[in-house]
Amino acid sequence: MTLTAGEPGESVGSQGLAVWRMLQQAQVRITRGLEADLLVGHDLALASYDVLLRLSEASERRLRIERPGRAGAALAQRPDPSRRPSPA
Structure with missing residues (x-):
């Protein structure tokens, strides 16, 4: 599977995909942490x-x-x- 980056024909390599996965995982951890803090601290x-x-x-x-x-x-x-x- 080839994923394209900003320019037509430009592909994202395995290093780019690894960075993208790390970004997604960080977003998940932050979101879950915020959710937990809001629930515990404010029942929200x-x-x-x-x-x-x-x-x-x-x-x-x-x-x-x-x-x-x-x-x-x-x-x-x-x-x-x-x-x-x-x-x-």
């Missing part, structure tokens, strides 16, 4: 914190509830940092 899930953060930054601290279809599509496009990357 990371997803709930994300909603509260968005509300605090929103105009008039209000957000419009999205239709399930649109929200589901947006969630499907976001990577799940808690999911472990599968071995290559």
